Each structure stands twice: as structure tokens, then as C-alpha cells.
Amino acid sequence: MSLVSVVVVALLVLLALRRFGDSGQLDFAKWRPFLTWPVWRFLLTGAWATVLAAFATGVIAAVFGLLLAVSKGFLARWYVEIMRTVPVLLIIYVMLFVLPSYGLDLPLFWKLVVPLALSHAALFAGIFRAGVASVDPGQREAGLSLGLTERGTLRFVVLPQAIRNMLPSLVSQTVGLLKDTALGFVVSYTELLYTGRVLANYNHLLIQTYLVIALVYLVVNLALSSFSRHLEASLARTAR
Amino acid sequence: MSLLVEGLLTTLALTGLSFVSACLLGIVVVVLRISTVPVLRGIGTAYVETFQNVPLLVWLVLFVFGLPEIGISFPLFWTAAVVISLYEAAYVAEALRSGVNAVAHGQGEAARALGLTFAQSLRHVVVPQAARKVVQPLGNIFIALTMATSLAGAVGVVELTRAANRINLAEAQPLLIFTGAGLCYLVLAAGIGAVVFRLERRFA
Amino acid sequence: MGKLLTSLSLALLLTGCAGGESAVPGSTTTADQLMAKAPVAGELPAGSTMDKIRKRGELLVGGSLDAPLLSQQNPATGEVTGFDAELSRLLAKYIIGEPRTKLVTATSETREPLLANGTVDVIFQTYTITPKRAERVAFAGPYYESGQSIAVRKGTSGVTKPADLDGKTVIAGANTPAVTAIQQVAPKAKILELGSDPECLTALKQGRADAYVQDQSILIADASLDRDIQLVGDPFTTDPYGIGLKHGDAEFKTFVNDWLREIQRSGLWHEVWRGSIGTVVKGEAPVPPAIGSAQGS
Numbered sequence: 001m002s003l004v005s006v007v008v009v010a011l012l013v014l015l016a017l018r019r020f021g022d023s024g025q026l027d028f029a030k031w032r033p034f035l036t037w038p039v040w041r042f043l044l045t046g047a048w049a050t051v052l053a054a055f056a057t058g059v060i061a062a063v064f065g066l067l068l069a070v071s072k073g074f075l076a077r078w079y080v081e082i083m084r085t086v087p088v089l090l091i092i093y094v095m096l097f098v099l100p101s102y103g104l105d106l107p108l109f110w111k112l113v114v115p116l117a118l119s120h121a122a123l124f125a126g127i128f129r130a131g132v133a134s135v136d137p138g139q140r141e142a143g144l145s146l147g148l149t150e151r152g153t154l155r156f157v158v159l160p161q162a163i164r165n166m167l168p169s170l171v172s173q174t175v176g177l178l179k180d181t182a183l184g185f186v187v188s189y190t191e192l193l194y195t196g197r198v199l200a201n202y203n204h205l206l207i208q209t210y211l212v213i214a215l216v217y218l219v220v221n222l223a224l225s226s227f228s229r230h231l232e233a234s235l236a237r238t239a240r
Numbered sequence: 241m242s243l244l245v246e247g248l249l250t251t252l253a254l255t256g257l258s259f260v261s262a263c264l265l266g267i268v269v270v271v272l273r274i275s276t277v278p279v280l281r282g283i284g285t286a287y288v289e290t291f292q293n294v295p296l297l298v299w300l301v302l303f304v305f306g307l308p309e310i311g312i313s314f315p316l317f318w319t320a321a322v323v324i325s326l327y328e329a330a331y332v333a334e335a336l337r338s339g340v341n342a343v344a345h346g347q348g349e350a351a352r353a354l355g356l357t358f359a360q361s362l363r364h365v366v367v368p369q370a371a372r373k374v375v376q377p378l379g380n381i382f383i384a385l386t387m388a389t390s391l392a393g394a395v396g397v398v399e400l401t402r403a404a405n406r407i408n409l410a411e412a413q414p415l416l417i418f419t420g421a422g423l424c425y426l427v428l429a430a431g432i433g434a435v436v437f438r439l440e441r442r443f444a
Numbered sequence: 445m446g447k448l449l450t451s452l453s454l455a456l457l458l459t460g461c462a463g464g465e466s467a468v469p470g471s472t473t474t475a476d477q478l479m480a481k482a483p484v485a486g487e488l489p490a491g492s493t494m495d496k497i498r499k500r501g502e503l504l505v506g507g508s509l510d511a512p513l514l515s516q517q518n519p520a521t522g523e524v525t526g527f528d529a530e531l532s533r534l535l536a537k538y539i540i541g542e543p544r545t546k547l548v549t550a551t552s553e554t555r556e557p558l559l560a561n562g563t564v565d566v567i568f569q570t571y572t573i574t575p576k577r578a579e580r581v582a583f584a585g586p587y588y589e590s591g592q593s594i595a596v597r598k599g600t601s602g603v604t605k606p607a608d609l610d611g612k613t614v615i616a617g618a619n620t621p622a623v624t625a626i627q628q629v630a631p632k633a634k635i636l637e638l639g640s641d642p643e644c645l646t647a648l649k650q651g652r653a654d655a656y657v658q659d660q661s662i663l664i665a666d667a668s669l670d671r672d673i674q675l676v677g678d679p680f681t682t683d684p685y686g687i688g689l690k691h692g693d694a695e696f697k698t699f700v701n702d703w704l705r706e707i708q709r710s711g712l713w714h715e716v717w718r719g720s721i722g723t724v725v726k727g728e729a730p731v732p733p734a735i736g737s738a739q740g741s
Contacts, residue, residue: 038520047493096551107563201511
């Protein structure tokens with residue numbers, strides 16, 4: 001059963017590669033530019049811009065999300081519910097078309113980061129809430145009965161456990177956020193995907209360029225996930 | 241106006257179609273991922289990691305322009321539906337897997353001790369319990385998928401967001417048009433949310 | 445195609461060896477010579493827009509990074525070249541004395557606000573002058589006149605004139621002048637909008653549409669690299685491109701128009717054309733359009 005499926009998958013991949021090669025897409029000339037440093041320097045600049053945008057988005061969204069999570073008002077609740085159900089692209093369009101005519105025209109970087117942060121804050125809020133809820137209420141009571149203050153209990157008992165429980169979701173959220181920066185494509189912020197477009201425009205190697213771009217995303221995000229696994233493991237060790 | 245309706249219908253079709261096929265494919269992937277055969281497990285994991293770590297927009301561009309180069313060419317709408325299904329299937333698989341994991345290990349072992357095969361224990365013991373846990377996450381994926389269909393506009397599918405953009409270019413009424421489009425998504429998501437709420441109550 | 449690739453990768457290798465700072469020999473030397481000849485304005489009225497730019501020491505330009513022949517970034521050097529890019533550097537030299545520009549990527553939706561709130565001083569971005577746009581921005585020029593053309597796969601029959609596009613699927617760059625141009629000549633055409641020229645071209649070759657409408661010079665460049673593509677007829681629109689300036693700044697507009705007249709008279713304009721669009725469009729440089737000739741300029 002497993003052997004058969006492996007053979008089938010391998011055959012399919014080979015067939016696809018064969019057709020791909022037949023249409024000339026595997027010609028060495030079409031890949032050679034990607035073996036040169038200037039092209040990579042250009043792509044890495046784009047990757048760096050992606051990381052920067054993701055970082056800025058992540059910080060703002062996390063802080064805002066935390067505020068949303070701790071606030072009890074129903075305004076925060078509504079915000080989370082509504083933001084979860086409106087495409088980021090649409091918020092970006094509002095940023096792009098609507099706000100400038102009301103005098104608010106942010107630099108390109110923020111035109112991407114602000115809508116992403118507004119949207120991801122709602123998702124972060126959900127994670128924070130679930131994280132705190134995941135800690136057994138008995139833990140808090142135990143902390144209080146040991147003579148810790150309310151704040152101390154939160155700081156030393158509840159939060160460490162909550163963070164450990166949240167970590168996997170936080171990381172997948174960050175990966176999602178990093179992927180969403182690809183919407184810079186729309187506002188022509190020169191992140192990785194837009195860099196790819198400029199490159200493809202220059203070298204006329206559309207498919208090769210986007211394949212390389214996909215690979216860069218894959219490597220960056222896998223690195224992020226594996227870092228978090230290490231972090232998780234070391235947190236689990238210190239907890240014992 | 242008719243363009244907006246057309247866009248909304250395209251979004252609906254794209255969402256419905258992609259969700260159903262993402263669920264079906266997600267089941268296949270999760271069976272691979274929790275399989276006891278290492279090679280199959282490897283394929284399942286590779287699938288999930290590959291699709292989850294590359295932006296949907298990149299997949300869309302790659303498939304729309306890459307597939308014809310290997311001799312597979314179908315209309316843009318269908319290409320977009322396939323890509324969104326493949327992409328979201330990875331998320332469906334992960335949601336299902338955590339549902340299965342949430343069912344205590346002892347349960348599966350108990351089932352096997354009773355002489356049930358892997359398939360039987362899945363079917364009669366694990367799945368019914370897991371189903372309860374996955375309704376909410378699947379609902380979230382459904383909503384996220386609805387939002388994700390807006391990206392199909394970037395590769396030429398005239399769905400709701402693209403339609404709104406095009407109307408805005410002609411009418412220059414951005415506030416009205418984008419708020420309208422936003423409300424459409426909101427209503428869609430609210431509908432999905434209501435269904436999920438019902439299902440959750442039924443299973444609980 | 446092969447030749448371009450070899451020269452591209454050669455260029456990449458060369459710049460790679462040179463540490464990336466110096467550009468490809470040949471192409472930029474002439475650009476440098478051109479720049480050396482370029483005029484510089486004399487005394488500037490204190491407090492004027494150009495005076496502020498000269499004091500700042502940098503011209504802020506709204507434009508593209510991905511418009512071949514007009515304003516395209518070379519990934520290897522980071523340099524932006526093309527007709528628009530070269531002209532913007534000439535203008536910078538005219539104002540500041542040095543060709544120092546800073547490019548801010550603009551899109552067709554963000555151009556007006558970018559000018560209105562002073563993020564950029566000028567827009568060089570195939571900005572077609574229309575009376576409607578002129579209500580919100582000032583246009584110097586027109587500095588170039590172009591038109592939308594039709595490209596098809598070689599051997600396509602049934603598309604010989606713009607009206608033939610009616611009822612067919614036609615590719616256009618998203619939010620480009622082509623979209624409205626198609627709607628005017630063929631109201632029943634189904635328009636497929638894609639993000640960039642290579643995407644449009646690939647989609648046309650893969651048979652996703654019957655035709656591709658784009659600025660003629662870009663299509664000529666595409667057809668010169670790709671034997672599967674051919675142009676149909678002459679451009680069916682006349683698009684006068686203007687330099688976008690802040691609305692109401694009459695002094696700056698007159699200043700930029702004077703500069704345009706000067707580089708047209710001295711033949712600098714023609715040299716820039718030959719070094720960019722002229723590398724694919726055969727024949728002599730065209731006669732530049734008369735300043736102020738377009739409605740809205």
C-alpha cells in the first residue's frame with residue numbers, strides 16, 4: 001500500500017517535471033540568473049522587507065490584541081468578531097482608496113502594516129483569551145493561597161503556563177502574518193513577492209522567479225517553526 | 241451593480257466549492273499524517289508544511305501560470321478553486337489532527353485491545369469524539385477561506401473584492417463600494433458562524 | 445530570448461564581480477555622458493517649489509519599478525532605467541545640479557494623494573493627461589505621446605481592428621489605461637486584468653485570452669523578445685503623458701514646462717528616447733508633442 005502510493009507520487013512528480021522540461025522551463029539558461037549573487041542580493045532585500053513588515057505587524061497586533069483580550073467591554077468583542085470576518089485585502093483597499101481622500105495618506109510600509117495589524121490583532125486577542133482560559137482556575141487559587149498577590153499570581157503562575165499553552169498558536173499566527181505581508185504586492189511595497197514581480201519583469205522568467213520566491217518563503221517559515229519548536233521544548237524543560 | 245452581484249456569486253461559488261473539496265482532501269491528508277506507515281506520514285507532513293508555509297498568493301500565481309506549462313490548463317475560476325482547496329486542506333488536516341489528538345490515547349488503545357482494526361477504531365471510537373472538537377476550528381477555517389477567496393482577484397478572477405475595485409475605478413465612490421463589499425463578507429461569515437453554532441450544540 | 449538571457453546573466457556576473465556598485469559598462473556610460481550635457485537652471489525664486497527641492501538636494505519622484513523601457517529596476521544594480529526614469533534624473537539635475545532622485549513607488553490609485561500631501565514632488569508614470577484628472581493635479585507636458593496597441597498570438601485570425609475585440613476575452617494590466625481603452629472600443633469585451641506585463645504575456649501565450657492590449661512600446665518590446673506574439677495594426681488611442689505636479693502650483697508647472705522645451709530643443713529628449721524606447725521601436729525618434737497641446741495640460 002505504502003510502496004504503491006510512493007511510486008504513484010514519484011511517477012506524478014516525474015511526469016510533471018518531464019512536461020515542465022518539454023515546454024522549456026527547465027532549460028539551464030532560465031535558471032542560471034538564480035545562481036548569481038546580485039539576484040539573490042535583490043531577493044534577500046525583499047525577504048528582509050518582508051521580515052520587517054511582519055515584525056512591525058506582529059508587535060502592533062500583539063500589543064493591540066492583548067489590550068482587546070483584557071478589555072471586558074463589548075466593543076472589544078465586536079471588534080474581534082468583525083475583523084475576523086473582513087478580508088485584509090479589503091481593509092488594504094480602504095487604506096489605499098478611502099482614507100487618502102480624507103487626508104490620511106500613510107507611507108507605503110504603513111499602508112501594508114496597519115491593515116494587517118488591525119486584522120491580526122483580532123486573531124491575537126482570540127489566542128490570548130484561549131491561553132489564559134487554558135490555565136486551570138485552581139492554579140490561580142493555589143497561587144493566591146500561597147500568599148502571592150493577584151499580580152504576582154498572574155505573573156508567576158498563570159502567565160508562564162498560559163504562554164506555554166499559547167506558543168504553538170502564536171507561532172502559526174506569526175507564520176500566517178508573514179505570509180500575509182505578500183499582500184504588499186497590492187500596495188507595491190517592495191516585499192519579497194513584489195520583489196519577485198520586479199525581477200520577473202526584468203528577466204522575463206515568470207515561473208522560475210515565483211518558484212524561487214516560494215522556496216524562500218518556505219525556508220523562512222520553516223526556520224520560524226523550528227525555532228519555536230526549540231523554544232517550546234526548552235520551556236517544557238524549565239517547567240519541570 | 242450587476243458586476244457586484246456577479247462578483248458576489250463568484251465568491252459564493254468559489255467559497256462553497258473550495259470548502260467542500262478542502263474538507264475531503266483534508267481527510268485524506270490527515271489519514272496520511274496519523275498513519276502508522278512512516279513514508280505515508282512523511283508525505284502527509286510534507287504536504288501540510290509545504291502548503292502552510294508559502295502564501296496563498298504565491299500558490300495562485302504559480303498554479304495559474306505554471307500549470308499550463310505542464311500541459312494542464314483549465315479556466316481561471318477552476319484553477320483558483322483548486323489552489324484554494326489544496327491550500328486550505330492543509331489547515332483542515334491540522335484541525336482534524338488536533339481533534340484526533342484530543343481524544344485520549346487510551347481510547348484508541350482500548351479499542352485496539354477490544355480487537356478493532358485501525359480503521360474500525362478510527363471510525364467507531366475516535367471520529368465521533370473528535371467530531372465534537374473540530375466543529376469550531378473547521379468553522380474558523382471556513383470563514384478564513386471565505387476571506388482568502390478575495391486573493392483570487394489578483395490572478396484575474398472577478399470575485400467580490402476585484403469587482404468592488406473595478407467598480408470603484410469607474411465610479412470613484414470608494415467608501416460606499418468597499419463598505420458594501422465588506423458587509424457582504426460580514427453577512428457570509430455570520431451565516432457560517434450561525435451554522436457552526438447550531439452544529440456545536442447538536443454534537444455537544 | 446536566449447541572447448537577452450546571456451547578456452542579462454553576463455551583466456549580472458559582471459556587476460557581481462565589480463562588487464555591485466558600478467553598473468554595466470556601455471549602457472550607463474552614455475547615460476552619464478547624457479547627464480554631463482544636461483542643463484542646470486540658474487537662480488531660483490526664493491520659497492518656490494524648485495528652490496525647496498534644491499535646498500533638500502533630492503527630487504522625490506513617484507513612479508514604477510516594473511515598467512520596462514520606461515521605469516524598470518535592474519535587480520542586479522538596483523538602478524532604475526528607462527525613458528521616464530532618465531527624464532526624472534534630467535529634471536533633478538536641472539533643479540539641483542546633480543541627478544539625485546528618490547523613487548517612491550506609486551500606483552494609479554495613490555498618485556493624486558501622493559502629490560497632494562507632498563510625499564513626492566513629481567510623478568513620472570505614464571500618467572495620461574485628462575481634463576478630469578487635471579481637476580486634482582497639475583500636468584506639465586505632455587512630454588511623450590503613446591497609444592494602446594493590440595497583440596495576439598501569431599496566427600490568430602479574426603482580430604484585425606479594435607472593434608474586433610468586442611465579445612472576446614482581452615487581457616489588460618490591472619488598473620492601466622488599457623482597461624478603459626478596451627471598454628471604449630469594445631464594450632462587450634471580457635477583460636482579464638493581471639498584475640504585470642510578464643503575467644499578461646504568459647496568459648496570452650497560454651491561450652487564456654484572444655488578445656492583449658498594452659502601451660505600444662511595451663508590446664513592441666515583448667514581440668521583439670518573443671516570436672509567438674505579433675502586433676495588430678497601429679495604436680488605437682493617443683495617450684499624452686504628463687508630469688504630475690501638485691495642483692495649483694502654476695510657478696512650478698511653468699518651470700517644468702520651460703525645462704521640457706529646453707531639452708526638446710537641444711535634442712536631449714531625443715537622445716533619452718533613443719537610449720530607452722528607441723532600443724526596440726525602429727526608426728528615428730518621433731517629434732515630441734507640443735507643450736500644452738493636450739486637454740488638461
